[in-house]
Amino acid sequence: MGHRVSKQQQQHNNNSSNSNHNNKKEKRQSIGRRKLIGNLIYPNSNSNNSSKKRKSSSLQCKQEKSGVNVLVLGASGSGKTTLINQIRLMSSDNISKEERLEYRTVILFNIIEAMQSILSAMNKYDVPIDCVHRKAVAEKLLQEVNPFPTTLDIFRSIRSLWKEEGNIQLLYDTRHEYQLSTINDTAEYYFEHTLEHVSSSKEALINYLPTDQEILRANRKTTSIVEHSNISFKQVTEGSDAGSNITTYDYSYYNILDVGGLRSYRKQWAEAFAYKSLFSTLLFMVSLSEYDQCLLEDSTTNRMQESLLLFESICDLQYFKKSSIILFLNKTDVFKEKLSSSPLYVYFPHYKGGDHYENACQFILGQYKKITVKSPNKKIYTHFICALDTVDVQLVMSALHEDIIQISLDQTTLL
Incomplete structure (x- = not known):
């Protein structure tokens, strides 16, 4: 924690020192964001060759694939792979x-x-x-x-x-x-x-x-870029015509890219970002239940704070300045269970909602929405989810389909 300065001392600070302090603070935050994701996201002028080499990657194949291309990001343990496997199990892309x-x-x-x-x-x-x-x-x-x-x-x-x-x-x-x-x-x-x-x-x-x-439920760390192609998801629409009930089946096809969330793997994100134009949808995963836990690789850093800083870093990247983001707040079951025994206010002192589940959910969501205030054109589509619950994921996937349609319309309008 930083040194607390009294009001009397602050009155004696001149504008120049305040300006220097703010510049240093912004510089430290910028460096912190770079370390979180990896220096490859901020390539040097000497990195053109490596960028050209990456263009031969299998990711380039997505240019020839139909369907919705989804890039899934989030810190380690947020449930990215669990969600993707759940979607696969509900689709034709079953697990071999x-x-x-x-x-x-x-x-x-x-x-x-x-x-x-x-x-x-x-x-x-x-x-x-x-x-x-x-x-x-x-x-x-x-x-x-x-x-x-x-x-x-x-x-x-x-x-x-x-x-x-x-x-x-x-x-x-x-x-x-x-x-x-x-x-x-x-x-x-x-x-x-x-x-x-x-x-x-x-x-x-x-x-x-x-x-x-x-x-x-397997704890399998994603250590590389994993591509899941042509995952079909059936949308069921109930309606009526001339007094008769009609059920319409609409098949949506997804190409999903999953990348490792540990700090040591985030340099690989640069390759995914290099093909950002191929991905129409950015999905960011959050683990609600990790508000009281520390990183495995850094016992001094709170996992939720890490996720917030990572989300801010992504929103600030030039790649995603104008992109809408779908935010999945995962592990609602564990979050709800532990609120009474592990108070949220201990880790977020500004929280005043007690152990009320809905209050806690809206508070955490508010922390992420604050980050996007400086980008008024950026839209955030949010869903609370338990990725282990098949029925829950089915409902959210239907809503996700509508979100993706809206994002596509927004992007067309911006063009």
């Missing part, structure tokens, strides 16, 4: 067996990592494991390193710890109070469902293939 096998490894590792995180937190906060045998099992599990051995014994050990050690479930239930951001909110689903199956027998573990719900 080969991809499910890839998710198999991800999910099995997620289970091990989640239990390791819980056990590490128990050690940190001196939460005891009562049974001597289970304590030995826990100590052995903590010694395992990635890539983990995915054996029947290890999953039976985790199942035993979860089912029989009450303090483990107690710590998981209160993880937000302990600021345990390394424990994924979807871990309980795996402990209660997936673990029961894969620990039942060696044959069950060998033949395990993740379900749709397990894939949606």
